[in-house]
Amino acid sequence: MPQDIPTPKPIRLAVAGLGAIGFGVVAAVQSGRLPGFEIGAVSARDRDAARERLAEIAPDVPVVAVGELEPYADLVVECAPAALFPEIVGPFVRAGKKAVVLSVGAILSSEHLVKLAAENGGQIIAPSGALLALDAVTAAAEGSIESVRMITRKPVTGLLGAPYLDEHGIDIASATAPIRVFSGSAREAARGFPANLNVGAALALSGIGPDRTTIEIWADPALTRNTHAIEVVADSASFSMSIENVPSENPKTGRITALSVIATLRKMTAPLRMGT
Ligand SMILES: NC(=O)C1=CN([C@@H]2O[C@H](COP(=O)(O)OP(=O)(O)OC[C@H]3O[C@@H](n4cnc5c(N)ncnc54)[C@H](OP(=O)(O)O)[C@@H]3O)[C@@H](O)[C@H]2O)C=CC1
Numbered sequence: 001m002p003q004d005i006p007t008p009k010p011i012r013l014a015v016a017g018l019g020a021i022g023f024g025v026v027a028a029v030q031s032g033r034l035p036g037f038e039i040g041a042v043s044a045r046d047r048d049a050a051r052e053r054l055a056e057i058a059p060d061v062p063v064v065a066v067g068e069l070e071p072y073a074d075l076v077v078e079c080a081p082a083a084l085f086p087e088i089v090g091p092f093v094r095a096g097k098k099a100v101v102l103s104v105g106a107i108l109s110s111e112h113l114v115k116l117a118a119e120n121g122g123q124i125i126a127p128s129g130a131l132l133a134l135d136a137v138t139a140a141a142e143g144s145i146e147s148v149r150m151i152t153r154k155p156v157t158g159l160l161g162a163p164y165l166d167e168h169g170i171d172i173a174s175a176t177a178p179i180r181v182f183s184g185s186a187r188e189a190a191r192g193f194p195a196n197l198n199v200g201a202a203l204a205l206s207g208i209g210p211d212r213t214t215i216e217i218w219a220d221p222a223l224t225r226n227t228h229a230i231e232v233v234a235d236s237a238s239f240s241m242s243i244e245n246v247p248s249e250n251p252k253t254g255r256i257t258a259l260s261v262i263a264t265l266r267k268m269t270a271p272l273r274m275g276t
């Protein structure tokens with residue numbers, strides 16, 4: 001006779017940011033699509049508006065400031081503006097908890113939080129998000145990688161407002177043909193495009209780092225999708241892959257990003273786990 005296996009307690013999630021990504025994660029949990037998880041608390045800039053948006057799907061979930069999330073949850077999903085990254089992730093990793101992070105570019109300026117996670121038994125987890133092939137890049141990095149290059153092409157709305165464009169006087173709003181707006185390292189790209197190029201930082205941190213990973217960014221008025229093409233040359237394999245992301249309600253963010261978070265969470269408790 002098999003013995004009764006006690007049902008594990010649900011993992012309590014804090015969702016920091018209730019936009020294109022955060023709302024999708026909350027909706028997935030509340031609909032029962034992610035068994036084994038519950039929402040402990042959420043955070044948004046406009047908390048009254050957030051309560052209204054949650055009224056139908058999660059009326060009882062507390063909406064609190066980002067700095068107050070940690071006691072409510074076992075794990076935080078960080079999906080807010082990059083500037084809030086330390087305030088969101090810090091308390092969780094200090095408490096030995098996990099943080100699933102989307103503002104991956106912010107890791108490059110918050111390396112102390114990786115150290116804090118190591119000291120306290122916490123973990124920072126960056127899902128593949130809007131990019132692909134991070135499984136193969138991390139595997140190749142266990143050997144020797146010669147080069148990693150990414151070319152990103154975005155509709156103009158996917159890049160508007162990036163600090164790099166203002167600093168360099170690059171006008172893309174009136175573009176009628178593709179413009180190459182940036183060419184350089186993943187580190188410089190993360191600094192200049194903090195809300196537009198987390199994928200570059202994710203690629204860099206999976207492979208040969210932010211200084212050796214090279215990035216080109218194009219604004220293309222004819223495009224409707226955010227596209228990323230990567231080329232990797234390593235001693236184990238050479239590969240090139242590309243992805244064309246359908247934008248979410250936030251034109252900077254591909255729809256696949258929220259799904260990537262949901263898949264990451266599902267893997268945490270799955271009896272069969274696919275991919276590196
Ligand atoms: N790793 C990857 O592949 C990808 C990463 N990203 C990154 O993920 C993050 C989230 O993206 P996305 O969901 O599209 O962003 P959105 O702009 O759609 O949502 C951002 C959310 O953050 C909230 N917020 C803003 N300020 C605060 C604050 N002070 N306190 C609490 N919450 C706040 C907003 O609140 P309110 O609703 O009240 O305005 C909003 O709910 C961004 O950093 C983005 O660059 C995006 C795509 C891909």
Ligand SMILES: O=C([O-])CC(=O)C(=O)O
Binds near residue numbers: 199245252253
């Ligand atoms: O990297 C990002 O922040 C977003 C992005 O390019 C995408 O969603 O395609």
